[in-house]
Amino acid sequence: MVRTTTKICCRELWKNLPWKKFRRNLFRLQIRIFKAVEAGNLVKARNLQKLVLKSTAAKLLAIRQVTQLNKGKRTAGLDGIKSLDFVSRFQVFFSMKSLNNWEPGKLRRIPIPKKNGKVRILSVPNMIDRVWQCLIKFALEPAHEAIFHANSYGFRPGRGAHDAQKMVFQQLKRTKKLSNVEKRVIELDIKKCFDRISHESIMKRVIAPMGTKNKIFKALKEGAFPDFPEQGTPQGGTFSPLLANIALDGIEDIHKSVRYADDMLIFLKPGDDADHILLQVKEFLADRGMEISEEKTKITPVTNGFNFLGWFFKVQKNGKFRSLPSEENYLAFKKKAKTIVNCSAYGAEVKAAKLASLVRGWRNYHKYTKLDGSRFSLWSMEYRTFVVFKKQKSLNYESALKLAKKAFPNVEYHENKFVGVAGAKSPYDGDVLYWSKRNSKFYNGLSAELLQKQNHTCGFCGMKFFPREDVHLHHRDGNHGNWKKNNLVVVHQSCHQYHHMAE
16 A cells, blocks of 8 residues: 555656756756857866756656657666666666766667678667666767767757758759769668777767766677677667767768768769778778778669668659659568558457558658659558458448548658758757747648647647657547547647656
8 A cells, every 4th residue: 555655656746847847957958068069168068068967857857768758668678677667767866876876787688680681689778777878868969969960860869861861862953063963872881880889989089077988988898799899889778879970970071971870872973083982981980990891882873773761762864863762661661561451360440540650650751752653652552451451341341441541641742842951950059949940840730730829839838849859739628539629739749648647
């Protein structure tokens, strides 16, 4: 009884914490760190980072991020902990007195099969280690956002794959000054990038207080493989993608290029010396403990077409730029959809709901490509789904057709019409209006209309929407079947979660 009462009290206390104030306080510090580094004042930046690492708000937000918001929140480390209840979250908070008390633990190795038949190792830290890493990331990210290259788009706030896609379009579209049909691209592949990054090269470039750098170094050592004790960032660590970006930053200066994490394209004009550029790339990577994959790195005429981030790009003979879903991406999607349709454990209603989520996500990702034609319109897949649904005895022709249409929701597409992020801008630059409006443009229909009506602010906490978090639609009366405009309000994902706190 006492334990139950404690749980209820902790739940209410956690739910009623001033999260809006916490977010505002942390964000204010992060903006100051960004501007200090931008001005070249690293001493001030490190002092501000120390404030973040000691901040009550930042610690609680890190716990919330790791235990409630991250997609991998249910993946256990060696400690076997998949989730934390409300009592445990407070216990973790009270244990986080000082970064000096944290000793990174061993990582859980999870083999993940790759498409080529090989295996990728996912190294997952313990829950408490992920919280500390998240807190350190809060301090590191704004410092490096101030100096990261504008053509880097992977694992960065306010940037994504569509920005990289737009960059490809900008480099390969037709212009009056230069023909685009004679251009080439270097499809650069870095051999085992995350497993080979030199620890020394990371530590040389990380902007952080010395004590924090020592803890980062220890965490990297715990994630290293015995054969390569001086290399690697664990794939599964909270701050690993940021550390990889820190190590690779600057490779974009060698030649005009676009980078998304370790995926990179280098654009070549007719007179460019590809061999000299590749030599510079090799020297850059060697300094960081890495090397290119000779078998996967290739120079491709743009008229032949090439794949990048799940898209196929090509410049036609007439100079027209085309962007389509890649063959590999389409077949992988088709396989997932087929698995759902053929699953005998699901009824048609469940299948329709699962398919709708999958199809909407796929169409949204490819909404700035050319999706017309019977193949990418998914007409044949929708028809086959209808045929399967019609076999269910409880459905007639009309109801099966209605469910099939529900399973394949339409998403408007506009080839190459995405508006890319402006220059080297970052959410930490303090331009709140730019980022809230930009984030709002990623939504359409009711969400877009309500965002405009609410002046791009959350209906619960009143704060602006930033690229960090998804926008959710909340039903005021609790009836998820009532989609009238006056019954809906747009809110932050976390605000929505706390409103419907059930775990």
